[in-house]
Amino acid sequence: MNQKSTEISRRNFLKSGAVVAGSLVAIGAGVGIVKTVTGNDVRNKNFLRPPGAAKEKDFVYGCIKCGLCVQICPVHAIRLAGINKGLSYSTPYIDPRSQPCDFSCDSLQCVETCPTGVLDFRQFKHAGTEAIIAYEEERKAERQQQNDSIHGVGMHDGKGPHGADKGYNPFPIQIAAMKEAVRMGTAKLIPETCLAVQGKGFTGTPRDQDFKGVYRSPAPTTTEITEQEGGDRPRRHQQRGNASGEQIYEKQASPLRNKTFARDICNLCVTECPIGEKAIVMSAETMADGTLHYSPQVLDGCTGCGVCVMVCPTAEASIIVLPNN
Amino acid sequence: MIFKKSKDKEPLPAKPVGQLPHAQEGLSYNEWRNKRRYNHKWRNIRWAVVIGLSLLFMLSFMLDLSILEGSLSGSRLVGFYLIDPFNTLQLLSISSRTGFIALLTMNFWIGLMIIVGFYAIMGGRTYCSWICPYHFIAEWVDKLRGYMEKKYKIKNHTFNRSLRYVFWVGFILLAFATSSLVFEVINPVGIISRALIYGPGLILLWIVALVLFELLYSKRFWCSYVCPIGTTMAMVGKASPMVVQFDYEKCGYCGECQKVCEVPHVLWFTKRGKATQKIHTAGADCTRCGYCVDRCPGKALTYSFKGIDKLT
Numbered sequence: 102m103n104q105k106s107t108e109i110s111r112r113n114f115l116k117s118g119a120v121v122a123g124s125l126v127a128i129g130a131g132v133g134i135v136k137t138v139t140g141n142d143v144r145n146k147n148f149l150r151p152p153g154a155a156k157e158k159d160f161v162y163g164c165i166k167c168g169l170c171v172q173i174c175p176v177h178a179i180r181l182a183g184i185n186k187g188l189s190y191s192t193p194y195i196d197p198r199s200q201p202c203d204f205s206c207d208s209l210q211c212v213e214t215c216p217t218g219v220l221d222f223r224q225f226k227h228a229g230t231e232a233i234i235a236y237e238e239e240r241k242a243e244r245q246q247q248n249d250s251i252h253g254v255g256m257h258d259g260k261g262p263h264g265a266d267k268g269y270n271p272f273p274i275q276i277a278a279m280k281e282a283v284r285m286g287t288a289k290l291i292p293e294t295c296l297a298v299q300g301k302g303f304t305g306t307p308r309d310q311d312f313k314g315v316y317r318s319p320a321p322t323t324t325e326i327t328e329q330e331g332g333d334r335p336r337r338h339q340q341r342g343n344a345s346g347e348q349i350y351e352k353q354a355s356p357l358r359n360k361t362f363a364r365d366i367c368n369l370c371v372t373e374c375p376i377g378e379k380a381i382v383m384s385a386e387t388m389a390d391g392t393l394h395y396s397p398q399v400l401d402g403c404t405g406c407g408v409c410v411m412v413c414p415t416a417e418a419s420i421i422v423l424p425n426n
Numbered sequence: 427m428i429f430k431k432s433k434d435k436e437p438l439p440a441k442p443v444g445q446l447p448h449a450q451e452g453l454s455y456n457e458w459r460n461k462r463r464y465n466h467k468w469r470n471i472r473w474a475v476v477i478g479l480s481l482l483f484m485l486s487f488m489l490d491l492s493i494l495e496g497s498l499s500g501s502r503l504v505g506f507y508l509i510d511p512f513n514t515l516q517l518l519s520i521s522s523r524t525g526f527i528a529l530l531t532m533n534f535w536i537g538l539m540i541i542v543g544f545y546a547i548m549g550g551r552t553y554c555s556w557i558c559p560y561h562f563i564a565e566w567v568d569k570l571r572g573y574m575e576k577k578y579k580i581k582n583h584t585f586n587r588s589l590r591y592v593f594w595v596g597f598i599l600l601a602f603a604t605s606s607l608v609f610e611v612i613n614p615v616g617i618i619s620r621a622l623i624y625g626p627g628l629i630l631l632w633i634v635a636l637v638l639f640e641l642l643y644s645k646r647f648w649c650s651y652v653c654p655i656g657t658t659m660a661m662v663g664k665a666s667p668m669v670v671q672f673d674y675e676k677c678g679y680c681g682e683c684q685k686v687c688e689v690p691h692v693l694w695f696t697k698r699g700k701a702t703q704k705i706h707t708a709g710a711d712c713t714r715c716g717y718c719v720d721r722c723p724g725k726a727l728t729y730s731f732k733g734i735d736k737l738t
Binding site for chain 1: 509
């Protein structure tokens, strides 16, 4: 090798080395700056992780940004974060004020579809299995009772646990249990602006006319209130779909802007909750002067889905969801 | 393996002019050389595959076709997961510290196996030219660059190719140090793929910057010196039987393959007096793009699947 080419290769080597060192330092510094600007944790009331999310510090790297959860979500609640979210760029989030997760999906597909398990399905699988076991125990007991009344105590008809059990269908119960096991966040009331706390009612459409969120009535629960209990609870059954005279439970989804409600005391967050009374109830206290003081109360069953946040009619939602994971 | 050994052997003697293919066909050298100048068969097929795949990704989401869901960083083809190997390496490097590895699903491992298995057979960097949407853009940038080099006399700045191994290690270490998928944030493959599927975002400015840098400063900077996905794929496809094969007898030393190739060092044996055996195959860095196969006037370069002749 002559002197000239040695010189060239040395220069080339130095140049290349400088490029690598420079680039890696720049990227490292960039990451550092981004971390200080946006922080590691960008979650807030408008940035919830989808159901079953791992702890945020694991979520940031465990998510490979493929977007499968976004694609599979039937209610289009999950979105991918922009680069303004720093290192959480392109990770999935739910903004409950614009479109909450309302559990009208078949089986929490977003969690099932996640390849890295950063949305961890195991907890829901477990909850579903528990529910099936409980259901089978119940059916068994029922059948035993029936058997006893037909064949006499202690006799057995020789069929399996649900061999002749025509109504045996554990799947709705399993899926309901899975959904109830979700803990994306916890709803928190902001009593300063809440209409119910102020004793006000609400009539009309809760959100603007250009609001794009989709509304689905919650399925009727077994604890549907059919009678007004001494006037201390706002009535629940009357108002469902009263605008167009539809059935109590309307399966079809429609934009929230097409819905109107009429309540003497605003209780949209309570009545529209897909989980129902395990998650939120309206409490009424009798004050010293004999008037009733209403306040929605979030219970342990709250999944953090955020339907209450979407339907809240005040300008700034009077109920927010604080992320849990 | 064969590649390294063959390079160290004594080269075959350069063919005299009388034995070159143009002389044997009775054509003048220039006539022979221009024979397949406008042949773009493989390029067209390849572009159709790149565009078709991108469309399939887009339409699967838009029309809810459920054929090819997800994006290029992780997807599902009719139910089978496909996972990017370099993402996995970053993830595993962080997981080694945090224990997250236990959470990874069976689907993830199966998806990784499918991708590694597929590219180990079909040639690792096949991914670059047949799948990667950034490569497609870069090809057009190259064309524009070729035009600008002539017109405005832009200089091309080249670097040492082993830079990419340093970047490869560097990105894994950065991921480990910062506990986040640093590379995935700046990865043009993922960014473009997601922009096509989920809609554009501000991050596309990064792609613009990258394209401008490649256009004005260094040709194919990202693909040649940085992209650790390509490096990983080259490792995966190191012993791939799917290769571009060179036939010494048909070569006319025209050097056209070197001009059209993105990674000309893999075609070292096409230079006069360099070939050491009658049949050579291009090395792991070859993206199997097919430009040389299209261009070669003597059809000395062809796609070939090693060992397929032994099967029949």
